[in-house]
Amino acid sequence: MSDKLWGGRFTTKAAEWVDEFGASITVDQQMAAEDLQGSLAHVKMLAKQGIISENDGQKIAAGLIDLQAQLAAGKLEFTVANEDIHLNLEAMLTANIGPVAGKLHTARSRNDQVATDFHLWLKHRLPHVLEAVSELQLTIVNLADEHAGTIMAGYTHMQHAQPITYGHYLLAYFEMLQRDYERFEFNQKHTDILPLGAAALAGTTFPIDREFVAAELGFEQIYHNSLDAVADRDFALEFLSNAAILMMHLSRMAEELILWSTYEFNYIELSDAFSTGSSIMPQKKNADFAELIRGKTGRTYGALMALLTTMKSLPLAYNKDMQEDKEQVFAVTDTILASLKVFTGMLQGLTVHKERMRASTERDFSNATELADYLANKGVPFREAHAIVGELVLTGLQTNTTLQDMPLAQLQQASPQIEVDVYEDLQADVAVNRRTSLGGTAVVNVKNEVARAKHILEQR
DSSP: OOOSTTOTTOOSOOOHHHHHHHOOHHHHGGGHHHHHHHHHHHHHHHHHTTSSOHHHHHHHHHHHHHHHHHHHTTOOOOOGGGOSHHHHHHHHHHHHHOGGGGGGGTTOOHHHHHHHHHHHHHHHHHHHHHHHHHHHHHHHHHHHHHTTTOEEEEEETTEEEEEEEHHHHHHHHHHHHHHHHHHHHHHHHHHSEEOTTOTTTTOOSSOOOHHHHHHHHTOSEEOSOHHHHHHOOHHHHHHHHHHHHHHHHHHHHHHHHHHHTSTTTOSEEOOGGGOBOOSSOTTOOBOHHHHHHHHHHHHHHHHHHHHHHHHTTOOSSOOGGGGGHHHHHHHHHHHHHHHHHHHHHHHHTOEEOHHHHHHTTTSSOTTHHHHHHHHHHTTOOHHHHHHHHHHHHHHHHHHTOOGGGSOHHHHHHHOTTOOTTHHHHTSHHHHHHTOOSTTOOOHHHHHHHHHHHHHHHHTO
């Protein structure tokens, strides 16, 4: 006969290495606090409903509270022999209070128990993710406020396009993170559903009170289908998807931090606290932490694809494959929290080379669109204006002359509609501040958007 708690119908013990392969305790011990919390709510309900006696309920509850204290003190030791967090804690409870501990598992299964633990674990951690996103957003907004008027080149295809402000650039990432925040915020809705009471897959014959358990554990909703309750991992997939999008956003900005801190760009400098050196080249200052965040994005994508692949062909209801769900979510939670903290620190210690940024717009022909718009306002069809300016840019490249340095006579030879006021329009700061359309890069817009962003953060 097997010595497992579920081993009554088994006659042969598995080899130790087989037990190790099947065990999940090395991973799911992270849910020990949630497992004990769920068990306490369950035993209170069992006693309240008269499913077990009040005396037995009190003994079991006292034993669980003692285990909570031992867990907090770091005194619990888990074993592969008991395979998962549920059986480990039940074995400890039995050792402490005797056979009455066996009544705790009345009207529940490990299937709804593990689902409840997992929901609770993520429910407890999503607020920390939201807080970390908010901290990074606040750092970005403060930096954008400081650099609302800092002129820099805007890029498309990694080529100079039009002048913008650094503050405007930063607020683009605020908006991305705002969508990330909203996705994680919504993720709470699908995490905040109680599976306990579904038992193995079909519900239970005992007169349980699922609403009582939900209230005890702080769940807003209850699964209305027992099959769905034990088989659902959508909340975990949503989390991993949200995390993958978040890391993609961080990776994009990390790439720009890496590029812009190079000798060739020199737009910014990362603080020493978030840089490393070379073991052979004394002059090096590497953006290693930005590179690590860029690299960890792949790990996050992998976790999402791993769980999607695990779930894609599982029949209802519970299958052992689903044991693979938690490791992905646990690891990604650690990754995104650390990445958000590091990113916040990198931006807080950032040095911005304003003059270098502005200088990048002075000889790059990024004011070409201003001249085309100028001609369009003079009645020249835009396509014709585009061609005229294109020819002037070609001449400028051949003669190493910028548009703003070309004599008026030369400009008028290309188009008689050009007058002396064109030189004002060709200045980078004028080009920026003329873009007052909603969402545009004008400094007044940036200031307004900073105020809007701060209001959003203050409402949380």
